[in-house]
Amino acid sequence: MAERGKLYGIGVGPGDTELLTLKAVRILESVPVVFSPKSSKEKESIALSIVKPVIEGRDDYKKLMLVEPIFPMIEDKEELEKVWTSASEMIAQYLDTGRDVAFITLGDPSIFSTYSYVQKKLKGAYDIETVPGITSFTACAAARNEALVEQNDILSVVPKIDDRLNDVMEYSNAIALMKASRNMRKLELKIENNKRTTDIYSVQNCTRENEKIIDGFSKDKPYLTTTIIKLDD
Incomplete structure (x- = not known):
């Protein structure tokens, strides 16, 4: 059985790519899977637009697995719970095959971030590191x-x-x-x-x-x- 991968919750800051931390850039330059939630199929993830210059500059960019799950902007707690569970299970599938996953989120991952719900579901079962970002x-x-x-x-x-x-x-x-x-x-x-x-x-x-x-x-x-x-x- 392959060694499990590591989950990184990465805060990408408020908008300017230059405000990414050195640590965030280092991880994004090598991680094989990037999770970039967005609110609907039609809308591009703002977090993804911030990190694009970094990941598109990778020599192995074409091999990068970019996953864009839908995290709808709704207040129905039951529906949101289903979304968070589904996303957590999806991330777990990659981690179980030994691949590291970066979950990117606007600002800082610990402040009003959807990442925190996934983090709680996977905490204890997987190695997780949270990388802070500028708020x-x-x-x-x-x-x-x-x-x-x-x-x-x-x-x-x-x-x-x-x-x-x-x-x-x-x-x-x-x-x-x-x-x-x-x-x-x-x-x-x-x-x-x-x-x-x-x-x-x-x-x-x-x-x-x-x-x-x-x-x-x-x-x-x-x-x-x-x-x-x-x-x-």
């Missing part, structure tokens, strides 16, 4: 040339605005609002009118060629939109 919110701060937090400030990373907002704002000095495209104007106004709010800016497509920095909340909200909210002590 969208740190890239956004860099694009604005401003610090996110200083000294004893508290940074909160929030997936969406909901009824937890008041508690989050009470104890935070800065909020990184992920998936800003899903939030409602009514709640955005609540943040804008908060007496502690000092600055709000949004970044669309951070580090990509079409990057756009906007003061306040973004009215048109592409999928890759992150909002940073700064609050007084």
Whole structure:
């Protein structure tokens, strides 16, 4: 029986290929299988577009096994569970034949990543290594040339605005609002009118060629939109 392969969960950063870590590049230059989930058959994976210059530069590129499973953007937990199970079983088949697999994901694998669900299903049965990547919110701060937090400030990373907002704002000095495209104007106004709010800016497509920095909340909200909210002590 062949020795089992190793699973790498690789964070590919927010968009700029040059922001891939040296370790990520090294693995992607040699791994025989790359898993690149996408939301539908018609859409290209953004994560794949980031690593393409690396993998297409390989001498053995034609031999590379590129697998693009569909991870639909739905909220049905039962259906999502089926998707994660199917993807995990597919990865396990490659690992069982001794082939290493790189699962690429936007930003960092430990922050709101679909990789984490596959990781949990395979953990303990296979050798797994997670390679961190640059997050969208740190890239956004860099694009604005401003610090996110200083000294004893508290940074909160929030997936969406909901009824937890008041508690989050009470104890935070800065909020990184992920998936800003899903939030409602009514709640955005609540943040804008908060007496502690000092600055709000949004970044669309951070580090990509079409990057756009906007003061306040973004009215048109592409999928890759992150909002940073700064609050007084």
